[in-house]
Amino acid sequence: MKAFISYSINDSEQFVLTLLSEKLRERGFSLTSNFKKGPSNIDAFTAMKVKESSLFIGIITAYGLNNQKVISEHHFAVSKNIPALLLVEDNVQLPPDFVSYNVIFFNRQHPHQAIDKINKEIHKVGNQSVTNQKDSNNAAAWLFGGFALIGLIDLLSSPRR
Numbered sequence: 001m002k003a004f005i006s007y008s009i010n011d012s013e014q015f016v017l018t019l020l021s022e023k024l025r026e027r028g029f030s031l032t033s034n035f036k037k038g039p040s041n042i043d044a045f046t047a048m049k050v051k052e053s054s055l056f057i058g059i060i061t062a063y064g065l066n067n068q069k070v071i072s073e074h075h076f077a078v079s080k081n082i083p084a085l086l087l088v089e090d091n092v093q094l095p096p097d098f099v100s101y102n103v104i105f106f107n108r109q110h111p112h113q114a115i116d117k118i119n120k121e122i123h124k125v126g127n128q129s130v131t132n133q134k135d136s137n138n139a140a141a142w143l144f145g146g147f148a149l150i151g152l153i154d155l156l157s158s159p160r161r
Contacts, residue, residue, distance in 0.1 A: 001054040001144070003029040004082075006073040008064025016155045020057070023148040029055065042076050050077050055144050056084040061156070062091050071098065083141035087149055089156075102141050104149060111157035115150050122146040 003024050007017060021031050032049045042050075050056060056077035058070045070086075071094070077084040078101050088094065090105040106114035121142045 001029050003031050003055040004050050004053040005033045005057050006070045007059040008066035008070045009061045010063035020152050023151050051080055053082055056082045057145050058086040060092055061089045085141045085145045106153045108157045111153045114153050118146045118150055
């Protein structure tokens with residue numbers, strides 16, 4: 001399985017991407033990401049890699065410089081029926097027209113609220129029957145990516161050393 005990671009985080013937090021990658025590899029994923037900074041429109045390489053993915057994970061923090069690009073890539077993944085999760089720091093303003101789809105807001109000082117929500121979603125989708133493509137994509141996103149997000153929230157919320 002392939003996962004695409006789209007992120008907008010501070011350079012000092014790049015280490016969390018390495019650890020997130022390790023968690024996903026442990027679950028059998030090969031990873032792709034687009035490291036190019038630039039406009040929010042999606043280039044051909046990114047579009048191809050997102051379409052090839054089994055899971056999309058987007059990460060947006062208050063100090064990231066590519067928030068709009070991550071949002072655009074998330075919308076693209078959802079439009080292509082790619083299971084998608086978007087982790088957003090709670091002090092980030094999303095555009096008013098943003099369509100919420102598997103978005104988790106987290107607070108660095110109180111990460112357990114987001115972790116509890118993720119655990120509830122994982123448990124909920126693990127116990128429901130899937131009746132359509134959207135439900136199937138939703139379940140896949142939570143089951144495959146939920147545990148990795150828990151680790152990521154924990155890392156982003158840990159005091160810096």
